Amino acid sequence: MILGICGSGRKEGNTGALVEEVLKGTGAETELIWLIDLNLGYCTGCMRCVFEGNCWQQDGMTNILYKKMLDCEAIVLGSPCYYGEVSGLVKSMMDRSIALGYMGIGKESENPMHGRKPLAGKPGAVVGAVAGHGIEHTLEVMEKFLGYSEIKVVGKLGAVAGMDDVREKQDIMEQARGLGVKIREALRVKQK
């Protein structure tokens, strides 16, 4: 399963359309998770995950998304550009993911989230939607996040769409599908 993670609160918006199109381009079994549905808490920086191998908070991150990120073959992460940055939803998801991908320290345990980089080697892609300016940094932040987890970023796409619907921009939608194809190819190479 290829996992799409969308950090826009607007399900009719452009970020979701981009993530969906990348997923479609993979031609594989996919699942799209909307962070807005997960009732995410903030990372409190307590670092209990370092010692306990998991986050103490009980929400969609601990109960849904960690497992999906571990189980999936590849990740497509999308954010709208807010003030030249990722959305708060994406930032919270990234911070909370420290229990999964960046920890790399602490005792070994039976918990698959503990003391390793369990997402390493999965292909990934990042997409972002913006009205005008600021998408470069938005994409860079997401790329860096995937990089910390040693996810291999196969490509990125920033859609500058003004107030328009990106679904009507054929060139952008084509590029999104192309990104999906790149993920499929990366998975094929990995399986060989």
Ligand SMILES: Cc1cc2nc3c(=O)[nH]c(=O)nc-3n(C[C@H](O)[C@H](O)[C@H](O)COP(=O)(O)O)c2cc1C
């Ligand atoms: C809080 C907020 C901040 C934004 N900041 C920017 C910005 O820095 N640059 C810009 O060009 N557009 C900005 N926008 C516009 C969004 O990037 C644009 O509408 C984008 O399509 C939103 O994604 P969505 O369609 O998935 O909701 C902002 C919108 C919001 C709500």
